[in-house]
Amino acid sequence: xxxxxxxxxxxxxxxxxxxxxxxxxxxxxxxxxxxxxxxxxxxxxxxxxxxxxxxxxxxxxxxxxxxxxxxxxxxxxxxxxxxxxxxxxxxxxxxxxxxxxxxxxxxxxxxxxxxxxxxxxxxxxxxxxxxxxxxxxxxxxxxxxxxxxxxxxxxxxxxxxxxxxxxxxxxxxxxxxxxxxxxxxxxxxxxxxxxxxxxxxxxxxxxxxxxxxxxxxxxxx
Numbered sequence: 409x410x411x412x413x414x415x416x417x418x419x420x421x422x423x424x425x426x427x428x429x430x431x432x433x434x435x436x437x438x439x440x441x442x443x444x445x446x447x448x449x450x451x452x453x454x455x456x457x458x459x460x461x462x463x464x465x466x467x468x469x470x471x472x473x474x475x476x477x478x479x480x481x482x483x484x485x486x487x488x489x490x491x492x493x494x495x496x497x498x499x500x501x502x503x504x505x506x507x508x509x510x511x512x513x514x515x516x517x518x519x520x521x522x523x524x525x526x527x528x529x530x531x532x533x534x535x536x537x538x539x540x541x542x543x544x545x546x547x548x549x550x551x552x553x554x555x556x557x558x559x560x561x562x563x564x565x566x567x568x569x570x571x572x573x574x575x576x577x578x579x580x581x582x583x584x585x586x587x588x589x590x591x592x593x594x595x596x597x598x599x600x601x602x603x604x605x606x607x608x609x610x611x612x613x614x615x616x617x618x619x620x621x622x623x624x625x626x627x628x629x
Contacts, residue, residue, distance in 0.1 A: 410540035416552050417537060424559050429537065432555070437534035439554040440543060444472070447596035450529040450545060451475060463505045463513045467498070470529040483523035492517050543596075550592020557585040572603060 417432050424432075444450050454468045477496070479487040489495070494517065496505045503525070507513050516523070531542030541548055560581040566573050 411545055411548065412537075413534055413539050413541060416548065420552070420555065420559070423556075423562050423565060427559065427563065430496065433534055433539070434586060435555045436552070437539075437557065438530050439551045440541065442554070443543065443547065443551045443593065443596070444531045445528065447593055448473075448475060448528040448600055449547065449596045451600060452527055452529045454525045454527065461515045463516055465503050467501050467503055467525075468527070468529075471525075472528045472530040473500075474503075475526045475528055477525065478524040479520055480522045480524075481519055485520070492520065496507060500584060547592055547596055550589050550595075553585040553588035557582050557589060560585065577600050579613065 413433065413436055416436060417429060420432050421427065421429070434475050452470070454471075477489070479489065479492065481487055492623070493508050494505050494513070495508050496503055498504075505513065505516060516567075532540070534541075541551075543551060558576045562577075564575045565581075566575050567578065
């Protein structure tokens with residue numbers, strides 16, 4: 409079950425009671441978007457199902473940025489874009505394929521059976537107190553740490569000193585939460601590089617140093 413942001417908002421307000429709830433929610437939303445864009449943790453696979461007679465496809469509604477494109481023939485054998493002599497552009501919610509030699513294309517090459525777009529998805533917007541996180545629970549504290557880092561640098565908090573209670577910016581806390589946010593991003597990036605999101609069992613190219621790279625389909629041993 410998705411986790412609500414309510415607890416995070418309430419915990420932030422315990423330290424920063426003067427900050428409006430709407431401001432906290434706005435900053436949590438921005439922090440989650442930045443975290444997902446930086447780590448690409450919401451990596452998703454989409455299949456272009458209808459290839460015949462098409463070379464322009466609508467991008468998924470949650471599309472944020474493209475990670476890679478996987479091409480396969482009808483036997484699930486990987487194909488390579490350079491061998492197919494095609495390129496692509498992305499714009500206005502569509503991905504368009506075209507020939508590298510400038511020849512007009514009305515459909516994809518006939519030897520392509522499947523095309524998978526591996527993309528970074530947008531997280532769901534956080535707009536109200538009952539909004540739910542898009543990231544897994546293990547990364548929530550890292551996202552929230554970004555907001556704490558901003559607030560401790562922006563809003564004075566009370567600290568007990570030998571001279572009494574003083575109100576000042578807490579840069580020690582800024583450094584602490586900056587490191588917590590960094591560790592969460594590093595953990596998410598490590599997880600992303602270890603998982604294979606392709607629906608077809610092929611070698612994961614993003615971990616190239618750990619595996620033997622396959623030869624192009626038109627290259628003899």
